[in-house]
Amino acid sequence: MSHPSTNTSEELPAHPLAGLGWNARVEAAFDAVALGGPDVLLPARVSEARRGAVGVRMPNHETATLSPTVRRAAEADPFTAPTSGDWVAVRRSGDTWLVEAVLERSGTLVRQGVAKDSHDQALAANVDAVLICEAADQGPNVGRLERFLSLAWTSGAAPVVAVTKAELAGDRLPEVVELVASVTTGAEVHAVSAHTGLGLEALAAQLRPGATWVLLGTSGAGKSSLLNALAGRTAMETGEIRDDRRGRHTTTHRQLIPMPGGALFLDIPGVRRIDVPGDGTGVDRTFSDVNELADRCRFRDCSHGTEPGCAVRAAVDEGELDSGRLERWFRLRREAEWNRSRSDARVRAERRKEWKRNTREGREAGRLKRGH
Ligand SMILES: Nc1nc2c(ncn2[C@@H]2O[C@H](COP(=O)(O)OP(=O)(O)OP(=O)(O)O)[C@@H](O)[C@H]2O)c(=O)[nH]1
Ligand SMILES: [Mg+2]
Ligand SMILES: [Zn+2]
The missing domain is CATH 3.40.50.300 (P-loop containing nucleotide triphosphate hydrolases)
Structure with a gap:
């Protein structure tokens, strides 16, 4: 019995963006913003990001400027601005390209x-x-x-x-x-x-x-x-x-x-100062060996100080864990926690500002505070 359809996918020409890392996930992210809209949008990958414009490959090199929507979002939160490696949806406008959307990211x-x-x-x-x-x-x-x-x-x-x-x-x-x-x-x-x-x-x-x-x-x-x-x-x-x-x-x-x-x-340019992310999972993964030891401490909330039955201290005493590494684990965990509280505080302050700007109650509260 023959299977005439078995090889069709291999016979199809490669996707023009395959060489840029185009895959099913990106395609789905693109469809989510591009399908059904009034404009003809094309996918492109950001090669280099500059202020207000990006160099993209689609697959040839082009320059694209940010649409007003994308630019406003980037001004409010630079994290959303297109960065190198981003997939974007672009639209032809006269003789330039406009970035209409930044597609959902993975691995940022x-x-x-x-x-x-x-x-x-x-x-x-x-x-x-x-x-x-x-x-x-x-x-x-x-x-x-x-x-x-x-x-x-x-x-x-x-x-x-x-x-x-x-x-x-x-x-x-x-x-x-x-x-x-x-x-x-x-x-x-x-x-x-x-x-x-x-x-x-x-x-x-x-x-x-x-x-x-x-x-x-x-x-x-x-x-x-x-x-x-x-x-x-x-x-x-x-x-x-x-x-x-x-x-x-x-x-x-x-x-x-x-x-x-x-x-x-x-x-990318060399990174001089590396603040550990407030999301502590990165520190946990980095110190997975120490975390495994910590799981074996007698007390769930062991601080790995002087408690009895501390598997972490025992490992240090037995020469299995370097005491320097343990100290660095303590330090990075503290830093991650600190950074988390800092970014939480920033998000809270921003929400407060939004609230004051966008609601009548907020504007009232602002006026009262200023003594009007
Ligand atoms: N001996 C030796 N020198 C190297 C090697 N690789 C890089 N270098 C030298 O290290 C210096 C810095 O190299 P770059 O590749 O510019 O370093 P970079 O990490 O890109 O630096 P930034 O772009 O500033 O972040 C240059 O003088 C290189 O010649 C190597 O394998 N052996
Ligand atoms: Mg370099
Ligand atoms: Zn312990």
Whole structure:
């Protein structure tokens, strides 16, 4: 018996946006905003975001400006502004493109706004994996790695760690990799060198076609160099050709770059300060080893101080858990809690402002307070 229909899907030409990471989820998100409306909308992926405009691929390069609706939303909450990696719905208007909607995101790398009225910032949207870069010749800095991991886990994308400039560690490389692995539970660690090519093949083998990766690390960690080495071409400027007087960062904007094997990379400027997200799940995942120990404490609400039957302290005493890591766990949990209360306070203040602006009672209350 023959099955004439079995192969039809394979015979269909690839979707024109397949090379940009287009998939069933994005398609559904697009249909949700595009179907049934009065305008003809097309999907596009944001390659680079600038103020008021974005560089998009659809799949060719175009520039699109924000529609008044999208611009107003972005002014009220910058988190909603189109960012690199976002999928958007665009409409032709004269000889320009207008971004009419930002499609629902998945896997968003968020930098939490911790100042009094600062907003969260979306560093990268729709990412499947976060490649955390830590240079082999500078430490490594385990506390920094734990912060990057907390950020990555919170995004929902899977973290992978690259120990960059591996050739500079010389004989110390196994030791460096072991130290990195000891604080990166649940994430694969790759020692790589953009200069010698070490480890690039193994890392490239992880790059699934259509998957979006974002590079995360401090300035000078070698992110753009690694991207270029994986791409086999100079897709991004790196530290060597920079005019140092222009500032510390070589990469100054975010950019989406399709790789030869079909994966996509988002290169972003180095991140200096990493505030742990108020959503504590990222810290929990990062310290899953410590959390597993904590589950075995005698008391449910054990503070891992001097209580009897504390499995965490016991592990430290037995040399199974590094006391430094325990201290950092305490600190990051406190920070996450603090950041959560800060952003809750901001949201409450904003709601109050909205209420005053938009209701008669609110305006009355404002007038009374001002003494009118
Ligand atoms: N020895 C050695 N140096 C490297 C390697 N990879 C990068 N570098 C050097 O490290 C410096 C910084 O590299 P970049 O790739 O520009 O770093 P970056 O992380 O993109 O930095 P920002 O764009 O500022 O965030 C440059 O001078 C590179 O030549 C490597 O594998 N080995
Ligand atoms: Mg760079
Ligand atoms: Zn305990």
